Amino acid sequence: MNDTALLIPSFVVVPLAAAFVNSLLGSRIKGLPALLGGLTTVTLLVLSLVAIQRVQVVPTMVYAVGGWKLPIGIAMVLDGLTSFMLVTVNMVAFAIAVYATEYMERFTSKAMFYTLFLLMLTGMNGVIVSGDLFNLFVFLEIAGVASYALVAFGTERHELEAAFKYAVMGTVGSLFILLGITFLYSVTSTLNMADMSLVLGDHRNSNLILMVSVLFLMGFGLKAALVPFHAWLPDAHPSAPAPISAMLSGVLIKTLGVYALCRIFYNVIGFTPALSSILMFLGTLSMVVGVLLAIGQRDLKRLLAYSSISQVGYIVLGVGLGTPLGILGGVFHLFNHSVFKSLLFLNSGAVEYATGTRDLQKMGGLGRKMPVTRATNFVASMSIAGIPPFSGFWSKLLIIIATVQAGHLGYAVWAVMVSVLTLALFVTVLKDTFLGEPRQAWQDVKEVPGLMQASMVALALICVASGMLLLPRVKDAFLHPATAIFVEGSNYAQVILGKI
Amino acid sequence: MSKEQGPGMSIIVKTVTRLTVWLILLYGIYIVVHGHLSPGGGFAGGVIIALSFIHLMLAYGKEMALKKLSEGLLGVWESTGGLVFLVIALLGLTAGYFFKNFLPAGEPFHLVSAGTIPLSYIAISVKVWAGLFAIFVALVLLRVDTEQK
Amino acid sequence: MTVYLLALVLFCVGIYGVLRKRNLIKIILGIIIAEHAVLLFFILVGYRLNGRAPILSPDAPITQMVDPLPQALVLTAIVIGLATTALLIALAMRLYGKYGTYDIAKIRELRG
Numbered sequence: 001m002n003d004t005a006l007l008i009p010s011f012v013v014v015p016l017a018a019a020f021v022n023s024l025l026g027s028r029i030k031g032l033p034a035l036l037g038g039l040t041t042v043t044l045l046v047l048s049l050v051a052i053q054r055v056q057v058v059p060t061m062v063y064a065v066g067g068w069k070l071p072i073g074i075a076m077v078l079d080g081l082t083s084f085m086l087v088t089v090n091m092v093a094f095a096i097a098v099y100a101t102e103y104m105e106r107f108t109s110k111a112m113f114y115t116l117f118l119l120m121l122t123g124m125n126g127v128i129v130s131g132d133l134f135n136l137f138v139f140l141e142i143a144g145v146a147s148y149a150l151v152a153f154g155t156e157r158h159e160l161e162a163a164f165k166y167a168v169m170g171t172v173g174s175l176f177i178l179l180g181i182t183f184l185y186s187v188t189s190t191l192n193m194a195d196m197s198l199v200l201g202d203h204r205n206s207n208l209i210l211m212v213s214v215l216f217l218m219g220f221g222l223k224a225a226l227v228p229f230h231a232w233l234p235d236a237h238p239s240a241p242a243p244i245s246a247m248l249s250g251v252l253i254k255t256l257g258v259y260a261l262c263r264i265f266y267n268v269i270g271f272t273p274a275l276s277s278i279l280m281f282l283g284t285l286s287m288v289v290g291v292l293l294a295i296g297q298r299d300l301k302r303l304l305a306y307s308s309i310s311q312v313g314y315i316v317l318g319v320g321l322g323t324p325l326g327i328l329g330g331v332f333h334l335f336n337h338s339v340f341k342s343l344l345f346l347n348s349g350a351v352e353y354a355t356g357t358r359d360l361q362k363m364g365g366l367g368r369k370m371p372v373t374r375a376t377n378f379v380a381s382m383s384i385a386g387i388p389p390f391s392g393f394w395s396k397l398l399i400i401i402a403t404v405q406a407g408h409l410g411y412a413v414w415a416v417m418v419s420v421l422t423l424a425l426f427v428t429v430l431k432d433t434f435l436g437e438p439r440q441a442w443q444d445v446k447e448v449p450g451l452m453q454a455s456m457v458a459l460a461l462i463c464v465a466s467g468m469l470l471l472p473r474v475k476d477a478f479l480h481p482a483t484a485i486f487v488e489g490s491n492y493a494q495v496i497l498g499k500i
Numbered sequence: 501m502s503k504e505q506g507p508g509m510s511i512i513v514k515t516v517t518r519l520t521v522w523l524i525l526l527y528g529i530y531i532v533v534h535g536h537l538s539p540g541g542g543f544a545g546g547v548i549i550a551l552s553f554i555h556l557m558l559a560y561g562k563e564m565a566l567k568k569l570s571e572g573l574l575g576v577w578e579s580t581g582g583l584v585f586l587v588i589a590l591l592g593l594t595a596g597y598f599f600k601n602f603l604p605a606g607e608p609f610h611l612v613s614a615g616t617i618p619l620s621y622i623a624i625s626v627k628v629w630a631g632l633f634a635i636f637v638a639l640v641l642l643r644v645d646t647e648q649k
Numbered sequence: 650m651t652v653y654l655l656a657l658v659l660f661c662v663g664i665y666g667v668l669r670k671r672n673l674i675k676i677i678l679g680i681i682i683a684e685h686a687v688l689l690f691f692i693l694v695g696y697r698l699n700g701r702a703p704i705l706s707p708d709a710p711i712t713q714m715v716d717p718l719p720q721a722l723v724l725t726a727i728v729i730g731l732a733t734t735a736l737l738i739a740l741a742m743r744l745y746g747k748y749g750t751y752d753i754a755k756i757r758e759l760r761g
Binding site for chain 1: 660664667673676680683684687688690691694716718719722725726729732733736737740741743744747748756758759
């Protein structure tokens with residue numbers, strides 16, 4: 001067995017081993033949890049960059065766990081979309097693990113935090129790497145249960161209430177997914193995604209596939225917080241501690257929701273025009289509802305949570321278009337949103353760490369005392385509003401151009417209007433928090449500790465630099481393999497099964 | 501009815517518990533070890549072993565049961581079970597694949613056969629019974645002081 | 650066919666419990682019922698006519714077994730359900746400690 005394929009299971013094994021070691025020794029040895037968290041995430045980041053480089057050489061790699069031949073055994077797949085998502089998730093996780101070293105000092109049990117964090121990371125990496133439908137469900141549940149516990153971490157009133165609501169709704173979503181998997185198994189008698197898409201090739205328009213599509217849309221839509229299923233997000237994301245809010249809003253809803261949705265609908269079931277129009281409609285609805293509900297908010301993190309719903313709508317609109325340019329825009333916006341939304345949540349955490357409040361009307365004039373936070377917040381706000389040359393501008397431009405080219409002018413108009421409203425929203429946030437004279441209560445706030453500043457600055461630099469991902473040579477290395485997976489669609493099966 | 505004497509349940513329950521706890525434990529270990537020959541395996545056997553500890557706690561009260569097995573020790577058992585399972589999976593790499601069954605298979609229907617499967621089951625059963633008993637202890641020891649609005 | 654329909658009716662009963670009941674514990678019970686209904690449906694999908702239990706034994710023939718794959722998967726899913734239920738119950742107990750009631754109509758401080 002060559003070393004290249006040994007890369008693939010390590011994405012799941014490394015954080016899992018670190019989580020178990022942490023739960024054994026973390027509360028005994030001081031400083032071990034943060035060290036393990038940082039080391040594990042940096043290892044995973046390096047491995048995912050190696051994966052990107054390997055994918056240039058061999059476009060798709062398949063690893064059969066335990067040596068059992070496909071399609072009987074469990075498969076782990078590394079292709080363009082997988083490596084792209086792995087880099088996104090692990091990069092954001094590294095920044096957050098460094099940030100949490102200082103931030104979680106104020107909570108009671110840092111060791112338990114890092115154990116749950118590493119388990120959530122295992123779950124997310126497992127969802128991305130898995131090539132088998134039930135394995136995807138198991139890792140989805142691991143990440144989900146870890147995130148329910150992390151939202152309730154501070155055990156205050158609001159956190160517990162939000163965590164209970166999130167847990168109940170998340171479990172119901174998982175039940176819909178499991179029901180869909182059951183129906184698919186009864187038709188195809190296999191769980192391997194490649195094999196399933198081959199068998200489903202002849203059943204293309206039957207009623208059972210329609211029902212399964214609806215069930216998956218409900219289940220994964222709930223995980224991704226698309227609009228009819230979004231009600232848990234405005235309560236859960238503000239109540240979590242700031243690093244976990246960044247993790248949830250930045251990568252979890254996109255991995256468990258959008259990535260799994262795309263993988264199943266493009267590669268297994270097959271993409272039809274009806275599905276395209278449903279996804280575009282839901283995406284636009286999410287965009288509009290998210291930004292309209294964000295406008296009147298006083299709580300900073302709740303405002304950011306509603307704008308997450310709006311931006312995920314952009315991603316689903318882009319991906320739902322089905323044209324190569326639209327998919328490129330959607331995938332690029334996924335990467336950008338992970339970076340700048342995590343940065344925004346980390347900034348709100350820094351403000352809360354320094355002042356103790358999240359209420360926008362109580363803040364004011366913090367810019368003089370917290371220059372690093374103000375600068376990174378400026379970068380992130382300009383990115384999310386779509387101002388050139390920051391990253392958000394390029395991805396939103398691509399999505400709008402692709403919508404116009406595909407002939408859906410109405411959706412394009414909505415997208416532009418939502419972008420303008422987002423700009424107004426975030427300029428207001430900047431003005432309320434950082435500009436002006438500091439109030440009496442905030443005369444002696446200090447800037448946040450060094451590690452927190454370092455992680456925020458790193459994410460801000462990526463925000464600025466990611467416009468360069470559209471340069472031709474870099475685009476072929478990073479974004480183009482990801483979009484190629486969508487475009488090849490049902491040929492996925494031929495590629496995977498041809499590898500064994 | 502019989503009078504309560506101290507923590508736990510009545511003297512009849514305590515006497516019967518002293519006999520049945522060992523039977524339940526033995527039954528659980530039987531299901532774990534024969535996991536590759538008959539239905540059961542790691543999870544089901546682990547739950548039954550946890551049940552024997554819970555039985556002890558129900559009959560004798562929580563101080564007595566925690567004297568037999570403290571909470572810190574439960575955490576150690578649970579993590580060790582998980583780590584041993586992961587190590588067995590990684591040792592499969594020596595035979596070429598992650599999670600491969602690398603010990604010799606032996607003859608079917610014998611107790612020592614099927615490679616690494618019984619060892620995995622034992623590791624899983626340790627994790628499951630420690631985890632389930634820890635959940636039970638945590639829920640019992642959770643002291644909820646009602647807060648006024 | 651009726652057995653499949655009954656399993657799905659049980660799922661609907663569980664979802665009704667989640668939607669309409671006001672006590673936290675009854676909501677958790679609704680989730681447990683719905684989850685076990687889905688797993689029951691999964692095992693029923695694996696049934697083959699005149700099949701026996703899928704266990705190798707020296708004297709019975711290998712053919713004529715029910716499908717063993719759903720049984721292994723359902724075992725995994727039962728463990729997942731156990732973990733979720735334990736977490737939900739711990740959350741419910743803590744909520745009682747903070748709010749003093751199990752009624753979700755009164756636990757509604759986050760709004761807007």
